Amino acid sequence: xxxxxxxPGPVVSLRHYLGLILGALCIAFAPIFAVMSGRGDDGVGMWxxxxxxxxxxxxxxxxxxxxxxxxxxxTKADFQSGxxxxxxxxxxxxxxxxxxxxxxxxxxxxxxxxxxxxxILWVTLFAWxxxxxxxxxxxxxxxGVAFTGMVVLMLSxxxxxxxxxxxxxxxxxxxxxxxxxxxxxQLSMKRFRREHSAPVLMFWASLVGAIVLFPLAILHxxxxxxxxxxxxxxxxxxxxxxxxxxxxxxxxxxGGVPASLASVSLLVQPVATGLLGVWLLSQxxxxxxxxxxxxxxxxxxxxxRGQMAKPKA
Numbered sequence: 001x002x003x004x005x006x007x008p009g010p011v012v013s014l015r016h017y018l019g020l021i022l023g024a025l026c027i028a029f030a031p032i033f034a035v036m037s038g039r040g041d042d043g044v045g046m047w048x049x050x051x052x053x054x055x056x057x058x059x060x061x062x063x064x065x066x067x068x069x070x071x072x073x074x075t076k077a078d079f080q081s082g083x084x085x086x087x088x089x090x091x092x093x094x095x096x097x098x099x100x101x102x103x104x105x106x107x108x109x110x111x112x113x114x115x116x117x118x119x120i121l122w123v124t125l126f127a128w129x130x131x132x133x134x135x136x137x138x139x140x141x142x143x144g145v146a147f148t149g150m151v152v153l154m155l156s157x158x159x160x161x162x163x164x165x166x167x168x169x170x171x172x173x174x175x176x177x178x179x180x181x182x183x184x185x186q187l188s189m190k191r192f193r194r195e196h197s198a199p200v201l202m203f204w205a206s207l208v209g210a211i212v213l214f215p216l217a218i219l220h221x222x223x224x225x226x227x228x229x230x231x232x233x234x235x236x237x238x239x240x241x242x243x244x245x246x247x248x249x250x251x252x253x254x255g256g257v258p259a260s261l262a263s264v265s266l267l268v269q270p271v272a273t274g275l276l277g278v279w280l281l282s283q284x285x286x287x288x289x290x291x292x293x294x295x296x297x298x299x300x301x302x303x304x305r306g307q308m309a310k311p312k313a
Contacts (some may be wrong), residue, residue: 013256013257015256016252016253016254016255016256016257017253017256017257017261017265018253019249019250019252019253020249020250020252020253020254020257020262020265020266021253021265021268022249023245023246023247023248023249023250023251023252023253024246024250024265024266024268024269024272025246025268025269025272026241026242026245026246026249027242027246027247027250027269028113028268028269028270028272028273028276029237029241029242029273029276030053030238030242030243030246030273031100031104031109031112031113031273031277032109032273032276032277032280032281033234033235033237033238033241033242034046034049034050034053034101034104034234034238035104035109035281036234036280036281037049037052037226037231037234037235037238038104038105038222040231041227042223042226042227042228042230042231043223043226043227043231044222044223044224044225044226044231044235045217045220045221045222045223045224046101046102046104046105046222047098047101047102047213047216047217047220047222048217048220048222048223048224049101049235049238050094050097050098050100050101050102050213050217051210051213051214051216051217052235052238052239053097053101053235053238053239053242053243054093054094054097054206054207054209054210054213054239054243055206055210055213055214055239056235056236056238056239056240056243056244057206057239057240057243057244057247058203058206058207058209058210059239060239060240060243060244061199061202061203061206061244061248062203062207064199064244064248065199065200065203087204087208088188089185089188089189089192089201089204089205089208090204090205090206090207090208090209090211090212091208091209091212092181092182092184092185092188093181093185093205093206093208093209094208094209094210094212094213095181095212096178096181096182096185097209097213098213098216099174099175099177099178099181100112100116100174100175100178102174103116103171103172103174103175103178104171105166105171106166106167106168106170106171106172106174107157107166107168107169107170107171107172107174107175108168108171108277108283108285108289109273109274109276109277109281109283110270110273110274110277110278110283110285110289110293111153111154111156111157111168111171111172111175111289112171112172112174112175112178113175113269113270113273113274114149114153114175114270114274114292114293114296114297115150115153115154115172115175115176115178115179115296116175116176116178116179116182116270117179117267117269117270117296117300118146118150118176118179118296118300119178119179119180119182119183119186120183120186120263120300120303120304120307121143121146121147121179121300121303122179122180122183123183123186123187124139124143124303124307125143126183126187127187135306135307136306136307137306138302138303138305138306139302139303139306139307140306141302141306142299142300142301142302142303142304142305142306143299143303144299145295145298145299145302145303146295146296146298146299146300146303147299148295148299149292149293149294149295149296149297149298149299150176150292150296151292152288152291152292152295153172153289153292153293153296154169154172154292155288155292156286156288156289156292157169157171157172157289159286159288185205189201189205198251198254199248199251202247202248202251206243250266263304263307263308264301264304264305267297267300267301267304270293270296270297271293271297274293
């Protein structure tokens with residue numbers, strides 16, 4: 001038996017971990033703010049809310065860079081090295097929010113958020129199939145459980161009414177499309193993270209996303225501008241609290257929390273959104289939907305743990 005002292009595990013900073021959880025909770029309010037922004041005669045459409053989210057978020061992030069006097073404009077080296085492909089994450093970011101916000105018109109925020117958060121499965125499967133990265137048995141088991149939960153969630157949409165006059169099954173498919181776009185966003189951000197900081201990438205993704213979403217929002221038949229001062233409040237919450245603060249706090253928290261713990265802890269976001277939907281939007285969970293939600297979260301938990309584990313040679 002070895003008498004050597006145990007190797008200490010990764011140090012977890014409490015303030016960074018609290019920042020991570022607070023950031024996840026800020027993002028959990030995003031679907032709530034989006035749905036609230038469309039209520040009443042003076043509300044906006046969901047496509048319009050998607051635009052205002054990234055536009056207000058870009059303004060908030062830009063102001064924060066200005067206050068701290070940090071450079072965010074491309075440099076001459078960026079033009080020479082081809083880093084101006086930095087616009088690509090913003091393109092898929094825009095379609096991510098377009099599909100996700102559209103889904104709110106058809107399915108519950110619980111289903112929409114849980115299905116959108118399966119993006120990690122698509123990211124890992126893409127890396128395995130295209131980049132030949134190895135995956136663990138635990139990830140395969142977790143992914144299988146999560147996919148089972150997804151089927152249960154979508155079956156629950158055939159037995160309940162939509163939050164509006166929409167089609168719940170169509171809304172679920174939009175949520176899965178969101179997961180695909182978000183997976184592409186994560187993969188592209190991973191590529192550019194080598195040369196740029198996370199806040200800078202987030203600013204450019206938000207700015208490009210706003211430019212792409214603007215014509216979609218204008219051409220959509222729903223109102224583009226809120227009809228009252230009160231109707232601006234959920235949009236401000238969406239852009240400042242959920243987008244800028246949520247993403248910023250998570251980026252801060254990741255600086256002092258191991259990636260394995262952070263990834264699992266961020267599962268608090270879809271759970272919180274589902275509970276907030278019941279409380280604030282009066283979108284109750286039917287029994288099959290609740291079962292599917294639990295199965296998806298359990299599957300994602302094990303898939304994330306499997307993704308973080310190193311497969312044996």
